[in-house]
Amino acid sequence: MLLDFGVLLLYIVIACGFLTAALVAGRIIRPNKPYKDKLTTYECGEDTIGTSFIQFNVRFYVIALIFLIFEVEIVLLFPWAVVYKNVGLIALIEMGVFILILLAGFAYVWSQKDLEWVKSEIETEKEHGTNL
Amino acid sequence: MSLNEILLNIIFYALALTGLFSSFMVATSTNMVRTAFSLLGVLFSFAGLYGLLRADFLFAAQILVYVGGILVLIIFAIMLTHKIANVNLSNESTSSSTVIAVVCILFAVLVFIALTLPEYIKINQRNKPLTEMIGNNLLSDSLLPFEILSVLLLACLIGAVYLARKEVKE
Numbered sequence: 001m002l003l004d005f006g007v008l009l010l011y012i013v014i015a016c017g018f019l020t021a022a023l024v025a026g027r028i029i030r031p032n033k034p035y036k037d038k039l040t041t042y043e044c045g046e047d048t049i050g051t052s053f054i055q056f057n058v059r060f061y062v063i064a065l066i067f068l069i070f071e072v073e074i075v076l077l078f079p080w081a082v083v084y085k086n087v088g089l090i091a092l093i094e095m096g097v098f099i100l101i102l103l104a105g106f107a108y109v110w111s112q113k114d115l116e117w118v119k120s121e122i123e124t125e126k127e128h129g130t131n132l
Numbered sequence: 133m134s135l136n137e138i139l140l141n142i143i144f145y146a147l148a149l150t151g152l153f154s155s156f157m158v159a160t161s162t163n164m165v166r167t168a169f170s171l172l173g174v175l176f177s178f179a180g181l182y183g184l185l186r187a188d189f190l191f192a193a194q195i196l197v198y199v200g201g202i203l204v205l206i207i208f209a210i211m212l213t214h215k216i217a218n219v220n221l222s223n224e225s226t227s228s229s230t231v232i233a234v235v236c237i238l239f240a241v242l243v244f245i246a247l248t249l250p251e252y253i254k255i256n257q258r259n260k261p262l263t264e265m266i267g268n269n270l271l272s273d274s275l276l277p278f279e280i281l282s283v284l285l286l287a288c289l290i291g292a293v294y295l296a297r298k299e300v301k302e
Contacts, residue, residue, distance in 0.1 A: 065289075072285060075192070079270055
């Protein structure tokens with residue numbers, strides 16, 4: 001089993017090695033003639049304004065939170081999937097209950113329109129007016 | 133010492149040093165974004181250490197949940213900060229005497245555990261993936277805790293979404 005991790009490590013090391021080799025070779029081979037226009041940040045041909053540190057929409061955070069909960073669920077599915085064939089019906093029922101309970105949360109989130117990216121301001125006001 | 137052991141030792145010390153260096157960066161960097169990205173190194177090296185202990189499920193869970201989930205959440209939280217342009221001032225160090233005291237106490241606890249409980253930190257000697265064992269356990273002895281876990285996750289989901297939803301109206 002440790003050998004499997006060894007293979008994984010070897011893969012990571014070779015991948016990092018290739019990347020480093022390509023970057024180092026590029027640095028050695030390429031001519032180095034920088035000037036002001038060349039050093040500006042490339043943004044699809046537009047002139048950039050301000051810093052790259054901008055405040056993100058809070059909606060990203062809500063989506064990330066929901067994602068995290070369901071990711072934990074997926075991680076717990078792996079050991080279940082490994083033994084599923086040996087245990088049979090009980091395993092299916094158990095995981096069915098597990099997923100159903102979390103599905104209730106998903107339904108709640110969906111019905112509260114937290115998954116909708118574009119939310120009109122009137123709707124936000126109407127639904128959460130008392131909370132704000 | 134056989135070649136195998138030497139190799140394992142080299143990998144262990146490389147991982148441990150990476151973890152130490154990254155934790156040091158997390159503790160000392162005054163830039164919040166850099167702190168978050170140093171945390172990536174800490175979490176990855178810990179995943180490697182779990183792999184070295186042959187804890188395959190922990191290894192996968194560490195990378196999937198901590199690196200892929202929680203770290204992204206932390207980075208989002210930093211990016212959501214209102215005055216993100218002034219990140220330099222957001223993470224001032226606490227006084228060094230407090231830090232030294234806390235670190236000493238934690239180190240003493242760790243040494244105590246390492247010396248008194250050698251059986252506690254047992255490497256998986258069976259050389260067999262642990263995921264199957266965990267799966268069997270989840271479906272027999274730990275069946276009820278497993279189902280309760282789903283209720284806990286449900287509570288987390290609803291609570292987190294409810295708290296995060298209170299956005300400021302423009």
